[in-house]
């Protein structure tokens with residue numbers, strides 16, 4: 472049983488970093504994209520001022536990637552975000568999801 476749980480955890484870990492298509496997300500490309508395109512809204516300072524802008528830092532990679540894909544396919548509707556991801560490839564979405572998942576969650580409790 473213990474071995475089963477351990478292998479399940481290992482599988483879950485792998486599935487977050489390597490997606491079905493076999494693409495290995497690149498954190499450096501994700502950082503470049505985040506700095507150029509996402510931080511203007513999702514940066515620490517901005518999200519404390521703009522209450523409807525969500526924090527992405529430290530969020531689970533699978534969750535982030537799903538939201539980005541859902542925005543791109545129109546399953547999740549938000550004109551701001553759909554415009555942001557419309558020109559991005561699936562690989563770029565995975566890169567930026569990996570980058571944000573590896574960041575430290577800011578302390579928003581003071582705001």
Ligand code: HEC
Pocket residue numbers: 504505508509510511512513523524525526527535538539548549551552555556567568
């Ligand atoms: C113009 C401002 C703006 C920019 C630029 C922007 N976002 Fe967003 N983002 C938002 C807003 C507002 C929401 C909340 C949408 C909603 O209410 O459903 C959001 C939501 C999200 C979510 C869902 C978060 C959750 O908790 O469900 C993700 C993931 C995301 N953005 C990623 C990105 C990435 C990656 C980029 C850069 C490629 C980016 N955003 C650029 C404004 C922006």
